[in-house]
Amino acid sequence: MTTNPDQTKPTAPPIAITAAKEPSTLDVSVGPQHPGSGHLRMLMRVDGDYIVSVDPDIGYVHRGCEKIAEYRTAVSNIPHLERPCIIDAIHLNWGYVLPIEELQGIVVPPRGQYISTIAAEMNRIMSHLYWLAINAGVFSGHTTIFMYAFGDRDLFIELAEMLTGARLTYSFLPPGGPRRDLPAEFQDRLLKLLDYFERRLVEYDRIFFSNPLVIARAKGIGTLKRDEAIKLGMTGPVLRGSGVKYDVRKVEPYGAYADLDFEIPVFEEGDSYARFLVRFEEMKQSIKIIRQALEKMPKGPIARKAPLIIPEGEAIGRVESSRGELTYMVKGDNSDKPSRVKIMNGSFRSLIALPYLIRNVHVADMPIIYGSLDYWPVEADR
Amino acid sequence: MATQSPTREEDLVNKLKARFPDAIKDSKIEGKHRITIHFDKDKLLEIARYMRDELGFDHVKGVAGVDDPTHKKIEVLYFTGSFSRPEIEDLIVVLQAELPRDNPTIASAVSVWESTHFHERETFEMFGVKFEGHPDLRKLLTLDNWEGPPPMLKDIKFPEMGQR
Amino acid sequence: MVFGAMYEGIKHIFKRTFTLKYPYQKVLLPKGFRGRHILYMEKCTGCGICAWICPERCISFVPPADGKEHPQNPENRFPQYWYARCCFCHFCTDYCPTGALDYSPDYELAEYDRELLVWSPERLSKVPTNIGTYRSVFHGNKGSMGVTYEPVEKQPKT
Numbered sequence: 001m002t003t004n005p006d007q008t009k010p011t012a013p014p015i016a017i018t019a020a021k022e023p024s025t026l027d028v029s030v031g032p033q034h035p036g037s038g039h040l041r042m043l044m045r046v047d048g049d050y051i052v053s054v055d056p057d058i059g060y061v062h063r064g065c066e067k068i069a070e071y072r073t074a075v076s077n078i079p080h081l082e083r084p085c086i087i088d089a090i091h092l093n094w095g096y097v098l099p100i101e102e103l104q105g106i107v108v109p110p111r112g113q114y115i116s117t118i119a120a121e122m123n124r125i126m127s128h129l130y131w132l133a134i135n136a137g138v139f140s141g142h143t144t145i146f147m148y149a150f151g152d153r154d155l156f157i158e159l160a161e162m163l164t165g166a167r168l169t170y171s172f173l174p175p176g177g178p179r180r181d182l183p184a185e186f187q188d189r190l191l192k193l194l195d196y197f198e199r200r201l202v203e204y205d206r207i208f209f210s211n212p213l214v215i216a217r218a219k220g221i222g223t224l225k226r227d228e229a230i231k232l233g234m235t236g237p238v239l240r241g242s243g244v245k246y247d248v249r250k251v252e253p254y255g256a257y258a259d260l261d262f263e264i265p266v267f268e269e270g271d272s273y274a275r276f277l278v279r280f281e282e283m284k285q286s287i288k289i290i291r292q293a294l295e296k297m298p299k300g301p302i303a304r305k306a307p308l309i310i311p312e313g314e315a316i317g318r319v320e321s322s323r324g325e326l327t328y329m330v331k332g333d334n335s336d337k338p339s340r341v342k343i344m345n346g347s348f349r350s351l352i353a354l355p356y357l358i359r360n361v362h363v364a365d366m367p368i369i370y371g372s373l374d375y376w377p378v379e380a381d382r
Numbered sequence: 383m384a385t386q387s388p389t390r391e392e393d394l395v396n397k398l399k400a401r402f403p404d405a406i407k408d409s410k411i412e413g414k415h416r417i418t419i420h421f422d423k424d425k426l427l428e429i430a431r432y433m434r435d436e437l438g439f440d441h442v443k444g445v446a447g448v449d450d451p452t453h454k455k456i457e458v459l460y461f462t463g464s465f466s467r468p469e470i471e472d473l474i475v476v477l478q479a480e481l482p483r484d485n486p487t488i489a490s491a492v493s494v495w496e497s498t499h500f501h502e503r504e505t506f507e508m509f510g511v512k513f514e515g516h517p518d519l520r521k522l523l524t525l526d527n528w529e530g531p532p533p534m535l536k537d538i539k540f541p542e543m544g545q546r
Numbered sequence: 547m548v549f550g551a552m553y554e555g556i557k558h559i560f561k562r563t564f565t566l567k568y569p570y571q572k573v574l575l576p577k578g579f580r581g582r583h584i585l586y587m588e589k590c591t592g593c594g595i596c597a598w599i600c601p602e603r604c605i606s607f608v609p610p611a612d613g614k615e616h617p618q619n620p621e622n623r624f625p626q627y628w629y630a631r632c633c634f635c636h637f638c639t640d641y642c643p644t645g646a647l648d649y650s651p652d653y654e655l656a657e658y659d660r661e662l663l664v665w666s667p668e669r670l671s672k673v674p675t676n677i678g679t680y681r682s683v684f685h686g687n688k689g690s691m692g693v694t695y696e697p698v699e700k701q702p703k704t
Contacts, residue, residue, distance in 0.1 A: 058523065059521075059522060059523035059524060059525075062524065064533065066534065067533060067534055068543070072601055075637060076599055076600070076601040078635070079601045079633050144554075144555045151691045154691075155684070155691065155693065158682060158693075161575070161576060161579065162576040164580075165578045165579050165580035165636065165649065166580045169634070171635040171636075171637070179640060180578065183576070183577070189684050192684055193684060193692075196684075196692045203554055206554050207555060210550075210551075211551040212548055213548065213551075230441060231441070231496055231497070232441075232496055233441035233495070233496075233497025244465050246471065251472045252472045314418075316416055316461070316474055318474075325443070327474075329459070331448065340448050340449075342444065342446040342448075342459075344444030344461065348444075348500065349444075349497070351500050352496070352497065352499050352500055381523055
């Protein structure tokens, strides 16, 4: 493998593609009909087989989420605000109701917190399986893991259908607590599924994570050092793959996480393979959390009645979604509709890593770096 | 009667007020994890450098604009946090500045916090706030040929979506 | 190591797969599945909470087709659903104070004509009859991905 001669030069901060062009370079447009995770356009400036710089051009799925959210009542906003990242719907829903509950002064009962936690961890497993299938699998050409991960994800989706009534679009957590209690045969089926899934994770390790072809493509590619990750404001598995131990579930516990015992996987190398492994280990930790929560589930009511008016004030709430720290700022003005909803999600914060990391790499490394960041264009564009 | 030692949040606010006595206009502490600081918009870079170097707030989670037509101002909020110092890692400090609605300009924080790069582009496009010194201030999310007013201002209404 | 990875994929050639032959074999959906709505006209009072809470504004009110008087409904108006807009969140079902709306496992709502997607109150009050006959059973150690689909009559009553 030849080394890239440009790596000896000091690296410059990301520049816009509108800067002066070298005569040997070519502008290639990647996208926007992106059959992977959503529509994103990257203007790549290519010199032979090396990418000189990348300019992300986002906004192809921008719907004006924050503007429309001002025209819907607090509860009606839930199906609207969970759509940006629909495979992670419980977290987007929960992050929105946390500031509303703070403004209205409601405390969800313990059984409701445990049910929300179980639904959220199931959703984390589902989102990481989708990531494994598409962003890590198909983007690197590994279509077998795509079949495996989507097949197992469907088993979780059938369980979620039993719990909430819908396969993907849950709208499960209005302010005050979950809408439904656990059905009768839910717990047995979930525990059997977790045993089966642990055996499948061993198979995933053999076919994907320990596959020498995947290791050769992903190890050492797109390295983000620890101080760079902090300076760029990364979050989620990207941050934990660079050696920073930060997870909102431990830093500011919400739901039932304060009573449950789990670890945060952190890897020091900061390359794409470390980011792959962080999500793999997180799936194992999610299994542990669900088992404990089912065991420790308290009895009692699941939800409180919430008022229909959002009082005056400003509140911030955050959860740890599958793509990182998801922060909502809700401002109320004593009416039934919020006056401003600001969404700060993990995908939009990872956007700055795209021009920063995809520099002086081979063209074939671009899908690996892009896939390891787990950038979800619809969530970033809102 | 012995005086209580200040909490961590009050300590932070006192340090900022001592360093910038006339630039910090107001402060609010809510609960254990949230501090809001209203500051004078001309002193953004000095306050940002102090917060990053002395107090340890090394990144910005987001930059929000809030439109307030009744008081004729646009507010810009910076949500800052800390990854490197464990004793303040659960805090979110919101730095809030008020800009006049007819000509909203403020210095760009990209030289201090590089994580604000794309957030400032979005606030420029959605609210019309000009960030002076931003290396690449152009439209991010709307169409390339969008010539209309900034979309998130309250002047843009959608009556077909119901009463607001 | 590469052969270990290849074996993991190749071993599935010799396993049995399972295909449910839709539309002759349909899955029995769990209770509370969020399909289309069922309206019980004798319980509806015409209060309008369903239309207020609907995120998509797809509910409007019309008088009943036969012009009959319903004593519990003073303004004699019943909800009409526009399924082209409905996102099936069922907040209307949960927030209805008299329980006049209900879940149903009816998801086969496609039409060739856009106007047929507006469901009148009378059409909504018909209880659907096309429920499934196969239930998915999770074994974990047999079947395709641990799941087999068994006909409902052969299973013990839960």
